[in-house]
Amino acid sequence: MTYVSFPTNKPLDFVAIGRLCIDLNANEIHRPMEETMTFTKYVGGSPANITIGMSRLGLNTAFIGKVANDQMGRFITDYLQRNKIDTAGVVTDTTGAVTGLAFTEIKSPTDCSILMYRDNAADLKLTPNEVQEELIAQAKVLLISGTALAKSPSREAVFQALNYAKKHGAVIVFDLDYRPYTWTSPEETAVYYNLAAEKCDIILGTREEFDMMECFENNESSDDKVTASKWFNHSAKIVIIKHGKEGSIAYTQDDEGHRAKSFPAKVVKTFGAGDSYAAGFLYGVMQGWTLEKSMEFGSAAACIVISSHSCSDAMPTVNQVEDYIERCNRNEITAS
Numbered sequence: 527m528t529y530v531s532f533p534t535n536k537p538l539d540f541v542a543i544g545r546l547c548i549d550l551n552a553n554e555i556h557r558p559m560e561e562t563m564t565f566t567k568y569v570g571g572s573p574a575n576i577t578i579g580m581s582r583l584g585l586n587t588a589f590i591g592k593v594a595n596d597q598m599g600r601f602i603t604d605y606l607q608r609n610k611i612d613t614a615g616v617v618t619d620t621t622g623a624v625t626g627l628a629f630t631e632i633k634s635p636t637d638c639s640i641l642m643y644r645d646n647a648a649d650l651k652l653t654p655n656e657v658q659e660e661l662i663a664q665a666k667v668l669l670i671s672g673t674a675l676a677k678s679p680s681r682e683a684v685f686q687a688l689n690y691a692k693k694h695g696a697v698i699v700f701d702l703d704y705r706p707y708t709w710t711s712p713e714e715t716a717v718y719y720n721l722a723a724e725k726c727d728i729i730l731g732t733r734e735e736f737d738m739m740e741c742f743e744n745n746e747s748s749d750d751k752v753t754a755s756k757w758f759n760h761s762a763k764i765v766i767i768k769h770g771k772e773g774s775i776a777y778t779q780d781d782e783g784h785r786a787k788s789f790p791a792k793v794v795k796t797f798g799a800g801d802s803y804a805a806g807f808l809y810g811v812m813q814g815w816t817l818e819k820s821m822e823f824g825s826a827a828a829c830i831v832i833s834s835h836s837c838s839d840a841m842p843t844v845n846q847v848e849d850y851i852e853r854c855n856r857n858e859i860t861a862s
């Protein structure tokens with residue numbers, strides 16, 4: 527059964543808008559940040575990671591965002607280009623804004639955190655005038671990510687991108703990607719998240735992210751089905767609620783819940799799971815696979831990334847994901 531129809535007459539499979547930054551991942555793992563001395567630099571930011579994931583899976587991709595006019599900004603743009611991502615929509619800041627930095631602390635496979643440096647971050651300076659209508663007109667899918675709604679003018683840029691996507695018939699995906707430190711309050715966040723979510727065809731988020739969006743509502747038991755059904759009164763066709771290693775559940779307009787098998791992983795760190803899951807899942811639905819198969823593919827892609835040191839660099843190819851699933855089916859991989 528097909529739940530979402532993707533346009534077929536467009537040259538670009540996927541475009542994302544939002545955060546482009548740098549991850550500095552601790553080299554000395556299993557210790558607190560205070561005792562961590564060295565880090566490895568990677569491209570980061572959830573929508574950037576998802577786009578890199580889609581490109582590794584063989585799709586034709588582009589990015590819309592803003593980078594700082596410095597060495598870090600050039601490193602990011604160059605990395606996207608080397609990963610075959612069209613950067614015509616990536617503009618360079620001229621106001622002296624800086625690249626957002628995410629220092630990651632890897633204390634244990636289950637205890638990881640991110641220390642963010644995001645004052646005057648270039649990605650939040652993207653203006654609505656800098657969003658190229660033509661790029662979105664050419665794309666089958668537009669992905670937006672919640673952090674870009676945190677501040678003006680990036681907030682307006684995202685809403686302008688949503689307008690263009692609606693006008694040109696792109697399927698709109700919302701990865702909630704709630705990072706509290708970029709927002710003033712959960713209430714402020716919920717207002718903008720709900721306004722954006724009303725326009726989206728596929729919504730992906732964790733239980734905690736949907737709880738934040740429901741801060742004005744009465745869903746005290748955090749019932750996934752209640753959460754999902756609200757969005758089917760708007761534009762949504764698929765709502766996915768993620769529950770970490772317990773897996774995820776997808777709801778469709780018929781109120782049916784689809785669950786898929788998740789896989790074991792030798793976890794190095796937990797972050798990046800959601801981004802690789804999103805890339806794998808969206809790749810599957812764009813191939814016309816069932817929701818279950820697409821979710822399984824996303825789960826296996828997530829396992830590969832959480833078993834690796836980076837998020838962006840570890841995004842797998844189709845062969846790597848298929849190989850991981852086969853090895854799990856032969857019981858060759860066990861959880862850490």
Ligand SMILES: Nc1ncnc2c1ncn2[C@@H]1O[C@H](COP(=O)(O)OP(=O)(O)OP(=O)(O)O)[C@@H](O)[C@H]1O
Pocket residue numbers: 732768769770771772773774788789790791793796797798799800801803824825826828829832
């Ligand atoms: N420890 C784990 N073992 C196996 N699979 C996992 C594990 N953690 C996450 N996953 C897979 O990744 C998917 C997404 O994970 P999660 O729910 O943690 O998303 P997230 O919180 O958005 O991730 P992130 O930490 O990147 O923000 C899960 O549905 C599951 O399939």
Ligand SMILES: O=C(O)C[C@@H](O)[C@H](O)C(=O)CO
Pocket residue numbers: 545547548549569570571572575628640705797798799800801837838
């Ligand atoms: O920008 C962040 O919030 C950190 C990301 O760069 C990091 O890659 C991550 O957390 C992935 O979800």
